[in-house]
Amino acid sequence: MTQYTLxxxxxxxxxxxxxxxxxxxxxxxxxxxxxCTGKPRDSKMVEWTDxxxxxxxxxxxxxxxxxxxxxxxxxCLVVYxxxxxxxxxxxxxxxxxxxxxxxxxxxxxxxxxHGLDRAVKNMDDIKATYAELSVLHSEKLHVDPxxxxxxxxxxxxxxxxxxGKDFTGEVQAAFQKFLAVVVSALxxxxx
Amino acid sequence: xxLSAKDKDTVKxxxxxxxxxxxxxxSDALSRMLAVYPQTKTYFSHWKDLSPGSAPVNKHGxxxxxxxxxxxxxxxxxxxxxxxxxxxxxxTLRVDPANFKILSHCLLVVLSIKFPNDFTPEVHVSxxxxxxxxxxxxxxxxx
Numbered sequence: 001m002t003q004y005t006l007x008x009x010x011x012x013x014x015x016x017x018x019x020x021x022x023x024x025x026x027x028x029x030x031x032x033x034x035x036c037t038g039k040p041r042d043s044k045m046v047e048w049t050d051x052x053x054x055x056x057x058x059x060x061x062x063x064x065x066x067x068x069x070x071x072x073x074x075x076c077l078v079v080y081x082x083x084x085x086x087x088x089x090x091x092x093x094x095x096x097x098x099x100x101x102x103x104x105x106x107x108x109x110x111x112x113x114h115g116l117d118r119a120v121k122n123m124d125d126i127k128a129t130y131a132e133l134s135v136l137h138s139e140k141l142h143v144d145p146x147x148x149x150x151x152x153x154x155x156x157x158x159x160x161x162x163x164g165k166d167f168t169g170e171v172q173a174a175f176q177k178f179l180a181v182v183v184s185a186l187x188x189x190x191x
Numbered sequence: 192x193x194l195s196a197k198d199k200d201t202v203k204x205x206x207x208x209x210x211x212x213x214x215x216x217x218s219d220a221l222s223r224m225l226a227v228y229p230q231t232k233t234y235f236s237h238w239k240d241l242s243p244g245s246a247p248v249n250k251h252g253x254x255x256x257x258x259x260x261x262x263x264x265x266x267x268x269x270x271x272x273x274x275x276x277x278x279x280x281x282x283t284l285r286v287d288p289a290n291f292k293i294l295s296h297c298l299l300v301v302l303s304i305k306f307p308n309d310f311t312p313e314v315h316v317s318x319x320x321x322x323x324x325x326x327x328x329x330x331x332x333x334x
Contacts, residue, residue: 078312079319096313153296157315160300161307169226169243172300176227 046181048123055174059159060120065113066106068162072155073109074100080150086143112151119182127185134189145187152179194320199266201317206263208309209302213260216301217252218244223297231290255294262325269328281332288333291326298322 077084078096087093090104099105115133122129137143156176160167167175194202209216222243224231238247258276265272280286299318303310 075312075315079316096311096316100312157300157303157310161303161310164304164307167300167304169223172223173227 045124046126051170052174052177053123055171056120056123056178059163059171059175060117063113063159063162066110068155068158069109069111069113070106071109072151072158073112074102074105075154075158076151077105079154080147083147083150086141086147116182119178119185123178126181127188130182130185131189134186137186138190145183145190148183148186152176152183155179192320192323194266194317194324198317198320201314202263202266202321205306205309205314205318206260208306209256210260212305213256214249214253216298216305217254217256218249219252219301219305220294220298221248221252221255223300224294227297228293231293234284234286234290259298259322259325262321262328266321269324270331273325273328274331277329277332280329281334288326288330291329292323295319295322295326 077087077093077099084093087105087108090102090108092098092102093105118129119126137145156172156179159175160172163171225235225241225248226243232241235241235247235251238245240247242248261276262269262273270277299310299315299322302318303315
């Protein structure tokens with residue numbers, strides 16, 4: 001009778017991250033794990049090209065916060081009416097005209113946009129920058145994180161209208177990437 | 192979230208303004224989609240040139256917009272009106288329906304740029320609903 005034995009799986013020196021067979025070298029001291037290319041990797045960092053950085057800084061430096069913020073929030077409340085659930089104490093949100101003219105909406109829109117400033121100034125660590133705000137939105141405000149994407153779509157559309165032809169495909173890509181990182185950071189502390 | 196009579200009117204009135212810029216709008220929306228969502232390029236590996244304003248992008252942008260126009264014309268029964276297109280997308284093109292949302296968003300961005308005064312929040316919500324309904328009708332035959 002043939003006996004079947006289970007062959008022990010022999011691990012190869014496979015670089016887990018790159019899938020190529022190389023010897024994994026662990027740098028001494030700092031203990032940083034090096035990738036096969038030899039570059040230290042911080043899995044947390046979002047990589048921004050020079051174009052992306054310049055584009056984001058440029059957009060926000062020229063932005064009229066008191067125009068864009070209110071317009072974006074108002075648009076969000078009109079286009080996705082269920083988002084009104086978070087603004088029960090804002091008074092008259094009965095129709096589009098009321099929403100667009102509501103002073104509390106305007107004030108809050110401006111506040112939100114200034115909140116984005118922090119991300120613009122700390123593009124290399126948006127996650128840490130927004131840790132506190134994420135806890136606030138989760139524990140205190142109880143905002144469904146899907147709403148962040150809805151607001152960022154409305155913001156994209158408002159900024160597009162402001163910049164017109166200058167809001168090219170490349171600029172849009174950079175802007176949406178920035179907003180996606182912000183949205184991800186804001187949703188990070190939810191559990 | 193079905194289309195109210197007001198939504199339908201809003202869409203028809205607005206689309207009448209877009210009608211003569213169909214190629215421009217379509218080309219811009221498609222170019223943007225390819226730039227902002229590079230995964231969408233996988234559907235166009237047979238094109239020589241995927242850059243904004245290239246011949247295949249212009250031509251296809253116009254084709255897609257004419258399809259949207261067709262949907263506006265049959266807005267009262269999208270499923271029936273878009274049956275052939277749905278079969279095309281389901282059996283031949285097999286575009287993942289998630290991409291309809293992506294293109295819809297890019298189209299709204301283009302409309303916001305080209306019609307900044309007409310693309311009010313009210314028009315935006317009606318168009319967003321319409322494009323979602325269009326996308327649903329287009330996915331009808333998928334499974």
